[in-house]
Amino acid sequence: MIDNNNNKDLVSSPDEEKREAKVVIELRDVKRYFQVGSETVKALRGISFKIYEGEFVTIQGTSGSGKSTLLNQLGCLDTPTSGEYYLDGVPVRKMSKNQRAHLRNRKIGFVFQNYNLLAKTTAVENVELPLMYNSKYTAKQRREAAIKALQAVGLGDRLEHKSNQMSGGQMQRVAIARALVNDPTILLADEATGNLDTRTSFEMLVLFQKLHAEGHTIIFVTHNPEIAEYSSRNINLRDGRIREDTLNPHIKSAAEALAALPKTQDD
Amino acid sequence: MNILNLLKVSINAVASNKMRSFLSMLGIIIGVAAVIAMMSIGQGSKESIRKELSAMGTNLLTIRPGADQGPGGVRQDPSAMQTLKAADYERILAEKKFVQYVSPEVSASGQVVYGNSNTSASIYGETPEYLDIKQWTVEEGVCFTEEDIHKSAKVCVIGTTIVSELFGDNVDPLGKTIRFKSIPLRVVGVLKSKGYNSWGMDQDNVIIAPYTCVMKRIAAQTYFSSIICSALTEELSDNAIEELTQILRQSHKIKDESGDSDDFTIRSQAEMMQTMSSTMDTVTLILGIAAGFSLLIAGIGIMNIMLVSVTERTKEIGLRMAVGATGLVISVQFLIESIIISVTGGIFGVLLGIGASNFVLPIFGMPSSVPSWSIFLSFGVCVAIGIIFGYIPARKAANMDPIEAIRHE
Ligand SMILES: Nc1ncnc2c1ncn2[C@@H]1O[C@H](COP(=O)(O)OP(=O)(O)OP(=O)(O)O)[C@@H](O)[C@H]1O
Ligand SMILES: [Mg+2]
Numbered sequence: 001m002i003d004n005n006n007n008k009d010l011v012s013s014p015d016e017e018k019r020e021a022k023v024v025i026e027l028r029d030v031k032r033y034f035q036v037g038s039e040t041v042k043a044l045r046g047i048s049f050k051i052y053e054g055e056f057v058t059i060q061g062t063s064g065s066g067k068s069t070l071l072n073q074l075g076c077l078d079t080p081t082s083g084e085y086y087l088d089g090v091p092v093r094k095m096s097k098n099q100r101a102h103l104r105n106r107k108i109g110f111v112f113q114n115y116n117l118l119a120k121t122t123a124v125e126n127v128e129l130p131l132m133y134n135s136k137y138t139a140k141q142r143r144e145a146a147i148k149a150l151q152a153v154g155l156g157d158r159l160e161h162k163s164n165q166m167s168g169g170q171m172q173r174v175a176i177a178r179a180l181v182n183d184p185t186i187l188l189a190d191e192a193t194g195n196l197d198t199r200t201s202f203e204m205l206v207l208f209q210k211l212h213a214e215g216h217t218i219i220f221v222t223h224n225p226e227i228a229e230y231s232s233r234n235i236n237l238r239d240g241r242i243r244e245d246t247l248n249p250h251i252k253s254a255a256e257a258l259a260a261l262p263k264t265q266d267d
Numbered sequence: 268m269n270i271l272n273l274l275k276v277s278i279n280a281v282a283s284n285k286m287r288s289f290l291s292m293l294g295i296i297i298g299v300a301a302v303i304a305m306m307s308i309g310q311g312s313k314e315s316i317r318k319e320l321s322a323m324g325t326n327l328l329t330i331r332p333g334a335d336q337g338p339g340g341v342r343q344d345p346s347a348m349q350t351l352k353a354a355d356y357e358r359i360l361a362e363k364k365f366v367q368y369v370s371p372e373v374s375a376s377g378q379v380v381y382g383n384s385n386t387s388a389s390i391y392g393e394t395p396e397y398l399d400i401k402q403w404t405v406e407e408g409v410c411f412t413e414e415d416i417h418k419s420a421k422v423c424v425i426g427t428t429i430v431s432e433l434f435g436d437n438v439d440p441l442g443k444t445i446r447f448k449s450i451p452l453r454v455v456g457v458l459k460s461k462g463y464n465s466w467g468m469d470q471d472n473v474i475i476a477p478y479t480c481v482m483k484r485i486a487a488q489t490y491f492s493s494i495i496c497s498a499l500t501e502e503l504s505d506n507a508i509e510e511l512t513q514i515l516r517q518s519h520k521i522k523d524e525s526g527d528s529d530d531f532t533i534r535s536q537a538e539m540m541q542t543m544s545s546t547m548d549t550v551t552l553i554l555g556i557a558a559g560f561s562l563l564i565a566g567i568g569i570m571n572i573m574l575v576s577v578t579e580r581t582k583e584i585g586l587r588m589a590v591g592a593t594g595l596v597i598s599v600q601f602l603i604e605s606i607i608i609s610v611t612g613g614i615f616g617v618l619l620g621i622g623a624s625n626f627v628l629p630i631f632g633m634p635s636s637v638p639s640w641s642i643f644l645s646f647g648v649c650v651a652i653g654i655i656f657g658y659i660p661a662r663k664a665a666n667m668d669p670i671e672a673i674r675h676e
Contacts, residue, residue, distance in 0.1 A: 072670050077589055077669050077670045077673075078670045097593070097594060098593045098595075101588065101591050101592065101593040101594075102591065104590060104591045105590060105591020106591070110589060112589075116582070116586050116589075116673060118583060118586065129586075129590050130590040132272050132276070132592075133587075133590065133591040133592050133593075134591070135269055139272075178590070182591075
């Protein structure tokens, strides 16, 4: 465990009272620069925060503010140019490639901004993918888990549809199912509801709130400020820096909001 | 990820791009088929030569002039090739115990003419015992006699090819006179047909005449090309060789018992068979290596396709890594893919090779017999090609950075 009391360089966190909870994610002055030709793009200019176990964090910010770049760091897909990222107290930089692959496989569920489904592959096979790299699962268990995850996102009737036979919203839900299938402790979602209609996106929100209630840590990148009302904490980025980091004292229930939505005819 | 899953993923990948997979297999198919066909020609020739040599009599012994140079030895000077003389022959006849038949041999080749027909043929000067040694028989007429040998008579026995070339179907060759290099020879017998040997040589395109006649009148030489003998039995071949060696050393006044200064060489049929078979092995090996090069090229073809495939599937690789595939697993996936291509190609290649050996080569009169080891060898080579040429593309895939790969368009 990282002792979080003596980190003076931390942006004052709004949840000091939560010190008792376990810190799952801690960033210390994380910077990520990209070299494009002779120019240096500073996507992250020094980000520091802690995320405690069981938090539901929304990340907002203008386009290009560094949200996806940040999420890639959190998902152990990319390493910072400088600064440290501790996952469960372990510095990610010191991990081997294989250890990181193992982490992504067992602990992290990642929903990509542009879904990244395997082409010409059925929904259920796409969702099975992470479990293919987990030898604890038999083929049968894999299939069952994948079907369960697809049912959870409301695609129980689209199991054998190939990715190119689905709508954008359906593909997005397959991507969510794939992130859920390995029962990750940390769920990272990049615009996971960006392509969904109001109703379906509330359905997904209900799902995320349910996972949150079950104790999963969720980090949810979104452009929609409304969604922040359903999370426990909201981080606002601008230009690769944290502009605002606030706790949400009145978390709205997505289930209630969904029930209040007018019923649609076109189903 | 267990190997079964990997296999499934790889098979799917190969199957989802059938045309491309097939085209890269094609090189392997042709290469393996070529190797098998070559091996089969080699093996087949070896077997048929072996059969022929043993049909000639396993107790056959050949004495040649000149020191033993081994197979493919350096050429000796012409005088060294003139050491077998009539005196040697007489001495063998007088002293032989383990040797049954003896025939000095003098040969020449040239045009043979009858009326206005002519053909080219080889003439062998022999004794009548030659037919016993070679287990040849006269089908029509008779063989020439000891008497003819004595008189250097201008008579001959001819093979069926000479008969059909010179006389056609309607003329009886017996008693007719043919001319070899303008020397008239009366035909007294026709040999039973033996067909072609495995070198593609027509064994019926021969003229056999008394050696005295060929020596004096045709070749105009005082020495023999060789002396052909047969041992009493195959088992006594070694005794016969020893006996002949002693006789010839005495006759040539060679004191040296080591054999180093012998000016003649005696070979038994068994030895000949061994020499032939090692020569054929070399030929087979060369054929095999030539065909093997096509496999090398095929391997490069696979590598090329796999590299394209890895680049095309960069995004997929990135995604697999993002959900937890390690570099090792990714590289094994691509390695299995290239092995699937090469081994599937290998299977079809073996089938094609066996098919060609059994049905196509015989049409062209090629001897063929597929050695079973060549099948296993081909498989082994295919797996090796898959691994070797799949390695570089697999490593390229494994070394990708997940996020960069995923962003790849
Ligand atoms: N691999 C890369 N190479 C170069 N520049 C990059 C790379 N990835 C991101 N950037 C740059 O970093 C900045 C932040 O990008 P990022 O994708 O994190 O933005 P974002 O907040 O997710 O935007 P959006 O809301 O549009 O998805 C952008 O200016 C982008 O051009
Ligand atoms: Mg983004």
